[in-house]
Amino acid sequence: MNRFCLVCQNVDCKSRGSEEIMKDLQERVAAKGLEDVEVRSYMCFGACQEGPNMVLYPDRFWYAGVKSEDLDDIVEHMAGGPAVDRLDKIDPSLKELIYQLLDTGVF
Ligand code: FES
Numbered sequence: 001m002n003r004f005c006l007v008c009q010n011v012d013c014k015s016r017g018s019e020e021i022m023k024d025l026q027e028r029v030a031a032k033g034l035e036d037v038e039v040r041s042y043m044c045f046g047a048c049q050e051g052p053n054m055v056l057y058p059d060r061f062w063y064a065g066v067k068s069e070d071l072d073d074i075v076e077h078m079a080g081g082p083a084v085d086r087l088d089k090i091d092p093s094l095k096e097l098i099y100q101l102l103d104t105g106v107f
Contacts, residue, residue, distance in 0.1 A: 005029070005078065006042035006055045006107060013044075013051035017068075021052050024068055028075045037078050042107060045098050047090050057102050062095050063087040 007013075007022040026039045045053045050064040054074075061083055063074060073084045 003037045003059060003078070004057045004107070005037060005039045005074075006057060006102075007039060008043075008045055008051055008053045009041040010044040010048065012048035013053055016052050018052035018054075018066075021054075021066055021068060021071070025054075025071055025074070028071055029078065032075050032079060034075070034078055045094075047094060050089060053090075055098060055102070057099070057107075060095075060099050061088070062090045062098070064089040 005025065007025065008018055009022065022039060022041060029037050029039055042055070045055060045062070047053055047064060052066045053062065053064050054066055055062045056078065061077070063070070063084060064087055066074070066087060070084065070087060074087075077083050
């Protein structure tokens, strides 16, 4: 089964650099040889003031306020390393709502 890293590309996250972060992440995932991970855009996670936001699915991790200097740790997590707890800032009930939405296949 494929794993996804969904990177918000809506206005607020974009204004905080999510476009560059997604491109950079795609390159790092490819360089690491993580062929089962697809980095793709997402419309909005509803935590616009916390961005740039990205969600690992079906792993169910949400990273908020991501900066380019965080990407190495995130890629390590995708490769089996520890979760990046400092970027786990989102309210659990919103996280659960988005995970349930993703479970329905809406992405
Ligand atoms: S703009 Fe990114 S979560 Fe809404």
